[in-house]
Amino acid sequence: MTDAPSPSAASVLSDTELAALDAHWRAANYLAVGQIYLMANPLLDEPLAPEHIKPRLLGHWGTSPGLNLVHTHLNRIVKARRRKALCVWGPGHGGPAVLANSWLEGSYSETYPDVSRDRAGMGVLFRQFSFPGGVPSHVAPETPGSIHEGGELGYALTHAYGAAYDNPDLLVACVIGDGEAETGPLAASWHSNKFLDPVHDGAVLPILHLNGYKIANPTVLARLPEDELDALLRGYGHDPLHVEGDDPATVHRALAAAMDRAVDAIARHQQAARSGGASGRPRWPMIVLRTPKGWTGPAEVDGLPVEGTWRSHQVPLPGVRDDPAHLRMLEQWMRSYRPEELFDADGRPTAQVLDCVPEGAARLGSTPHANGGLLLRDLPLPPLEDHAVRVDKPGTVLHEPTRVLGGLLEDVMAATAERRDFRVVGPDETESNRLGALYGATGKAWQAEILPTDEHLARDGRVMEVLSEHLCQGWLEGYLLTGRHGLFSSYEAFAHIVDSMVNQHIKWLRTSRRLHWRAPIASLNYLLTSHVWRQDHNGFSHQDPGFVDHILNKSPEVVRVYLPPDANTLLSTADHVLRSRDYVNVVVAGKQPGFDWLTLDEARAHCARGAGVWEWAGTEDGSREPDVVLACAGDVPTLETMAAAGLLRRHLPELAVRVVNVVDMTRLLPHEEHPHGMPDAEYDALFTRDKPVIFAYHGYPWLVHRLAYRRAGHAHLHVRGYKEEGTTTTPFDMVLRNDLDRYRLVMDVVDRVPGLGVRAVAVRQAMADVRARHHDWIREHGTDLPEVADWVWEG
Numbered sequence: 001m002t003d004a005p006s007p008s009a010a011s012v013l014s015d016t017e018l019a020a021l022d023a024h025w026r027a028a029n030y031l032a033v034g035q036i037y038l039m040a041n042p043l044l045d046e047p048l049a050p051e052h053i054k055p056r057l058l059g060h061w062g063t064s065p066g067l068n069l070v071h072t073h074l075n076r077i078v079k080a081r082r083r084k085a086l087c088v089w090g091p092g093h094g095g096p097a098v099l100a101n102s103w104l105e106g107s108y109s110e111t112y113p114d115v116s117r118d119r120a121g122m123g124v125l126f127r128q129f130s131f132p133g134g135v136p137s138h139v140a141p142e143t144p145g146s147i148h149e150g151g152e153l154g155y156a157l158t159h160a161y162g163a164a165y166d167n168p169d170l171l172v173a174c175v176i177g178d179g180e181a182e183t184g185p186l187a188a189s190w191h192s193n194k195f196l197d198p199v200h201d202g203a204v205l206p207i208l209h210l211n212g213y214k215i216a217n218p219t220v221l222a223r224l225p226e227d228e229l230d231a232l233l234r235g236y237g238h239d240p241l242h243v244e245g246d247d248p249a250t251v252h253r254a255l256a257a258a259m260d261r262a263v264d265a266i267a268r269h270q271q272a273a274r275s276g277g278a279s280g281r282p283r284w285p286m287i288v289l290r291t292p293k294g295w296t297g298p299a300e301v302d303g304l305p306v307e308g309t310w311r312s313h314q315v316p317l318p319g320v321r322d323d324p325a326h327l328r329m330l331e332q333w334m335r336s337y338r339p340e341e342l343f344d345a346d347g348r349p350t351a352q353v354l355d356c357v358p359e360g361a362a363r364l365g366s367t368p369h370a371n372g373g374l375l376l377r378d379l380p381l382p383p384l385e386d387h388a389v390r391v392d393k394p395g396t397v398l399h400e401p402t403r404v405l406g407g408l409l410e411d412v413m414a415a416t417a418e419r420r421d422f423r424v425v426g427p428d429e430t431e432s433n434r435l436g437a438l439y440g441a442t443g444k445a446w447q448a449e450i451l452p453t454d455e456h457l458a459r460d461g462r463v464m465e466v467l468s469e470h471l472c473q474g475w476l477e478g479y480l481l482t483g484r485h486g487l488f489s490s491y492e493a494f495a496h497i498v499d500s501m502v503n504q505h506i507k508w509l510r511t512s513r514r515l516h517w518r519a520p521i522a523s524l525n526y527l528l529t530s531h532v533w534r535q536d537h538n539g540f541s542h543q544d545p546g547f548v549d550h551i552l553n554k555s556p557e558v559v560r561v562y563l564p565p566d567a568n569t570l571l572s573t574a575d576h577v578l579r580s581r582d583y584v585n586v587v588v589a590g591k592q593p594g595f596d597w598l599t600l601d602e603a604r605a606h607c608a609r610g611a612g613v614w615e616w617a618g619t620e621d622g623s624r625e626p627d628v629v630l631a632c633a634g635d636v637p638t639l640e641t642m643a644a645a646g647l648l649r650r651h652l653p654e655l656a657v658r659v660v661n662v663v664d665m666t667r668l669l670p671h672e673e674h675p676h677g678m679p680d681a682e683y684d685a686l687f688t689r690d691k692p693v694i695f696a697y698h699g700y701p702w703l704v705h706r707l708a709y710r711r712a713g714h715a716h717l718h719v720r721g722y723k724e725e726g727t728t729t730t731p732f733d734m735v736l737r738n739d740l741d742r743y744r745l746v747m748d749v750v751d752r753v754p755g756l757g758v759r760a761v762a763v764r765q766a767m768a769d770v771r772a773r774h775h776d777w778i779r780e781h782g783t784d785l786p787e788v789a790d791w792v793w794e795g
Contacts, residue, residue: 010289015220020355021072021252023342027353028068029296030337031100034122035129036061036315037330041124043339043347053321054534058130059137060093062313063177065295066209067097070175071364072356073255075105077263079358083171084484086163086369088148090156090186091177093314095138095573096129098146102351104359105142107365111517119347134465145365147372147481152504154183155474158489160204160438161192162478163369164247164419167261167446170202170369170482171266175403176212178219184759185470185501190236192471193284195445198273200420200460203266206238206286211293213310222290229430239283244290246308251291258287279459281447296336298329319638335355363617365522368483373519375483378577379422380415381684382408388600389567394616394644395793398593404567405574405589406437412578413441413462416485416721423479425464425472426489433529434591438463469497476524485522492528492588493535493544502556502584509582510555511765520581527574529591532722533636533735538605539728545699545721551586552665552703561586561665565638566596568603569663570655578605588698589636592731594791597638610664610676611686617659618794626658628753629687630745633662634698638734641696643742643791648749651763654751660686680712689713694745696722718748732784736774743767 013021036059041052067089078085081585103109103125109117116125128134135142138150147281148159160174161513180186182696196204210222221229226242233240242260262285272278273472291669294312299305306316317333320326361367387408389399409424416422423436424430443458444465450457462477469490475588476486505524512518528547535542551559560583564570570589595613606612620626630648632641638661648657662668669677678686687693689712696703701721708714725737735741750756750764757764770785777785 007039013253018249020352021076021256022248023350023352024075024356025068025072025248025252026337027104027342027349028071028097028100029065029341030070030227030334030339031103031122031125032064032096033334034126035059035096035099035777037320038126039122039131040127042126042702043119043343044331044334048327049323050327052132053327055085055321057315057320058681059095059096059319060314060551061096061316062213062293063091063094063209063211063296064097065402066211067091067094067290067292068100068174069251069255070173070207070209070289071097073259074173074245074364075356075358076256077259078362078785079356080366081263082362083173083263084169084284084362084367084369085173085364086147086367087145087173087175087364088156088160088163089139089146089150090148090153090175091150093138093150093385094175095136095140095143095150096603098139098143099125099129099135102144102365105345105363105365106352107363110366111144111391113714117348119677122343122347125445126611141508141515142227145363145367147370149504149508150748152501154178154709155470155477155501155504156180157186157189157204157206157681158192158474159478160206161196161480161615163190163482164196164202164204165423165475165479166200166484167482168200169203169370171205171263172202173205173207175207175209178222179214181208181221181258185468185474188471189474190238191466192475193237194281194448195464195466196284196447197445197460203270203284205262205266208233208288209288210307211295213313216310216315218310233286233288237281237283240286240288240768242288242290244291246295253287255287261285262287265491273375299335301329302328310324331589370482371518372481372483373407373521373581376519376522377410377419377421379485381578384408384571384575384600386411387571389596390566391596391599392466392738393793394597395594395595395795399567399596400434400593401433401564401567401570401589402527402591402592403437405527405570406435408574409435410437411766415443420462421484423462423464423476423484423486424489425476425486427469427472427494428465428467429491429530430463430489432710433525433527435489439553469494470501473498473501477501480522480524483521484660487527489524489527489529490546491542492531493542495528495547496528496544496550499547499550502551506554506558506584509558509584513557513582523577523580523583523585525577526584526586528586528588531588531590532726534590534592534731535726538728543722543726545588547702548586548665548699550587551584552707554584556666559583559584559586559666560676561588562663563588563634563665564607564663565632565635565661566594566598566603568596568598568600569607571600572603572607572662579720588634594635594640594681595642598643606661610667611678613686614659614661617642617647619653619655619657621656624656625688626656626691628655628749629658629660629688629693629750630749631660631662631693631695631734632697633665633695637696637698637740640740640742640745642793644745644749646794647742647746647767649795651746651766652760654710655749669705670710682710684713687711689711690716692749693717694748694752695719696740696745716737716752718752720745720748730778730782731775731779732788741771743771
């Protein structure tokens with residue numbers, strides 16, 4: 001909270017303040033235009049010539065003047081109020097504006113000393129923009145002060161709220177473009193205010209910037225009558241403040257007054273909740289800012305209107321290098337900002353331009369909250385021994401793995417009760433996913449009405465449930481990027497909803513890992529459960545294991561995928577991913593009762609290897625290579641593989657069977673393609689070079705082929721997995737429908753071990769007979785065959 005006195009909501013800018021704000025805004029506009037067009041002559045010391053112009057003009061002008069205006073006025077608020085602030089820049093290609101402001105305030109030059117805040121540095125700033133070897137045209141990890149990729153249309157507001165949760169002193173401004181406002185995720189994001197605790201959380205100030213157009217079309221919200229738009233935003237629970245105009249002085253005064261009123265209202269709400277005992281949900285302020293698209297740019301080009309239309313979206317003067325008339329217009333445009341008043345002879349911003357700029361870490365480009373790794377503390381994880389299940393004999397005792405994990409997460413939540421830097425998010429499924437133990441340490445965040453029949457709702461809760469995967473993902477990303485920890489729990493099939501969001505986060509991590517100044521952040525951890533093989537209540541619509549395939553297409557240095565087969569391996573995996581940094585970790589684990597295979601010590605060793613032989617499960621004697629390898633990844637495939645191994649032990653005891661379990665799917669890749677990948681010698685030793693490998697896999701079988709296609713033994717690899725055969729049925733019928741069942745695996749062994757087909761024809765026939773009998777049994781009894789339902793490991 002600020003220690004400075006709050007100005008009256010009716011405060012008026014003095015002429016001196018107005019002139020300083022306008023000077024800063026003009027300077028930022030000048031720098032934005034220069035980045036799009038110029039590769040030389042940054043201060044216009046000489047008339048513009050074609051050789052000063054970039055050969056390829058890439059970038060976006062239309063949104064830049066509005067973003068520059070907001071940045072200028074946020075500077076004023078931060079400096080006058082001494083507020084800790086962060087801004088999330090939502091419009092997709094606002095890079096020229098945010099880079100310009102970062103350079104003006106000096107944070108850019110401190111981050112990149114070769115882009116000095118003078119004539120030479122301005123030249124570098126201009127040339128590098130959208131230029132080979134330079135920087136992207138949008139806000140990106142390379143941009144100081146950013147936590148939001150410019151291409152992530154629709155996610156700005158949810159990122160802003162994620163940054164504000166458990167950050168009580170932070171003001172998070174969020175500029176929402178009117179094109180972005182048309183997306184589904186952004187429409188849902190307005191409901192984030194129902195989860196914002198005025199006591200323990202910071203504040204979000206949404207600034208809906210309506211400039212009227214997208215690339216080539218008008219925007220919906222900009223064309224709504226003001227009373228209809230106002231009613232919509234009030235219906236979302238906000239108190240909108242409207243600022244509109246195209247006269248700079250008038251807009252400056254109106255925006256300053258609106259920001260004063262908004263920040264005053266935020267302070268009142270927080271004071272009422274923190275000291276006055278108010279418990280109702282505040283009606284938080286927001287600003288609706290209407291300014292022309294491409295404001296202050298060319299009004300007309302080649303007889304067509306540009307300023308205030310969609311034609312200003314990208315490059316208003318596209319023919320500058322070849323058309324002398326366009327070149328003259330560009331020079332007139334840039335000189336209209338009067339750069340000689342804004343920069344001294346050496347290209348440094350004048351004192352007037354910098355009058356509104358805060359200092360040090362208060363600058364928007366220097367806030368540590370946008371470089372969350374600087375604030376990150378290690379998560380206090382409990383000893384796994386406190387939660388491990390006892391395994392005296394493998395495959396005889398059942399536990400629900402995610403319920404066991406829930407106890408560990410409860411301890412983590414309790415251990416972070418004071419520091420408040422750990423949250424669990426999910427779409428209405430925490431209890432369903434067997435993580436209900438969390439409610440022993442915290443409730444579910446909720447600021448709306450609470451009824452006597454409700455359970456676990458709490459104003460200060462740190463479990464967050466909302467039936468929007470987009471919000472869950474965005475909240476957690478904003479939370480992690482600002483230096484905290486978390487876990488996203490979801491039904492496996494619906495993780496796909498955030499495919500594009502995780503794409504962007506992976507790209508962010510990949511880029512940020514290459515920036516020396518960005519400190520590592522806590523990993524984005526997914527727990528995917530209620531998985532494809534056990535959708536007893538929901539059936540085919542909820543059966544899709546393909547999120548893993550999507551993740552494994554992405555940057556190898558960032559992505560990890562784990563399929564722990566039982567409760568203890570899930571504990572060990574969770575301990576690892578919660579400690580990790582700068583990764584996207586996907587953990588797939590069942591919530592239904594499953595067999596315990598490994599003790600805690602065995603689980604730790606197995607997880608450290610990522611893949612290994614379960615010697616006790618096979619029938620190798622060490623005197624020769626195995627006749628066949630039974631491999632598995634995932635809890636249900638492991639069960640079926642173990643049952644198949646037991647059948648082979650009974651029916652074909654002379655067969656040398658090796659059982660290999662894979663926890664870390666990236667181990668299947670060559671070491672040259674992934675840091676966790678196995679060298680060929682290690683892979684060959686585990687799976688052999690020429691023996692049949694029957695691989696029972698949790699998801700789509702072709703993924704395993706894609707990961708292992710370069711291995712010497714790939715021609716001998718046969719994979720069973722999910723192949724889009726599903727319905728509401730019994731657990732065993734699901735695996736049988738997809739040919740992943742134990743009897744099919746035994747048949748595969750008979751079919752693929754050389755010479756076994758003739759010798760073991762009776763065994764194969766017996767397996768086929770059980771499969772046929774199963775079909776009739778479940779239709780008569782509604783349950784699985786007794787030999788399946790009552791099976792335990794007897795090895």
